[in-house]
Amino acid sequence: MRLLHTSDWHVGKTLKGHNRLEEQTRVLSQIVDLAQQHEADAVLIAGDVYENAAPTADAQRHVVRTLLRLARSGIEVIAIAGNHDHGATFEAYRPVMGVAGIRLFGQVRAADQGGAYRFRARSTGEEAVVAVLPFLSQRYAVRAAQVIANTPAENVGAYDQMIRDILTYGSDSGRIPLE
Numbered sequence: 001m002r003l004l005h006t007s008d009w010h011v012g013k014t015l016k017g018h019n020r021l022e023e024q025t026r027v028l029s030q031i032v033d034l035a036q037q038h039e040a041d042a043v044l045i046a047g048d049v050y051e052n053a054a055p056t057a058d059a060q061r062h063v064v065r066t067l068l069r070l071a072r073s074g075i076e077v078i079a080i081a082g083n084h085d086h087g088a089t090f091e092a093y094r095p096v097m098g099v100a101g102i103r104l105f106g107q108v109r110a111a112d113q114g115g116a117y118r119f120r121a122r123s124t125g126e127e128a129v130v131a132v133l134p135f136l137s138q139r140y141a142v143r144a145a146q147v148i149a150n151t152p153a154e155n156v157g158a159y160d161q162m163i164r165d166i167l168t169y170g171s172d173s174g175r176i177p178l179e
Contacts, residue, residue: 001121001128004040006031010084012059013051028066029114036073041121042128043070047082047135067160076119081134089145090134105132105167115167136163138150 035043049063062072070077079102081087090106097104109115109132117130150158 001124002038002040002042003128004035004038005032005046005075007046007082008045008048009045009063009090010048011063012055021062023057025062028062031116032066032069032073033073035070039123040075042078042119042130044130045079047080049079049082050085052084053089055112064168066100067097067177068100074122076128077102077136078117078130078132079104080132083137084136087134107135108134108136110167110169114171129163133163133167142156 009028011021011028013020013024029042031043034040050059053107055063065076067079079090081090081104085106088105089106094104094106103117105114105117111131115132117132119128119130120126
């Protein structure tokens with residue numbers, strides 16, 4: 001099985017006021033070329049597709065074109081929201097992108113509720129399972145009062161336990177207070 005793992009595209013980032021979209025487009029094209037040349041079964045984008053949670057239309061256009069090129073090549077496309085991405089937007093576009101063969105994950109879910117993505121590798125016929133865990137900030141996982149009252153080590157422990165609980169029960173189960 002061939003998997004191309006990538007992350008931190010940060011499409012839309014500028015450097016000292018200089019728009020870098022042309023450079024970013026070339027790099028995205030190279031990613032597609034590499035995936036096609038090496039006959040990747042899947043491309044996993046593990047967060048930070050965009051530079052910020054409100055990417056420009058041009059940034060979105062270049063990313064969507066890249067994802068479509070990959071999917072049209074028969075490659076599984078799996079994109080997970082990172083801390084620079086807007087997870088809710090990934091979720092909003094998930095149904096439409098899914099029709100195109102592009103799997104977007106913007107919300108934390110238990111494995112049996114969509115937190116694991118299964119596909120069959122075209123090169124080997126093997127079933128692959130990818131655990132998808134979008135970014136979940138500590139401030140949402142651990143209540144503000146806890147952050148102030150606890151030690152940093154206690155907060156890290158609480159955050160770790162919250163992630164474990166979400167993966168076990170799902171964020172919509174009512175068992176996990178995400179206020």
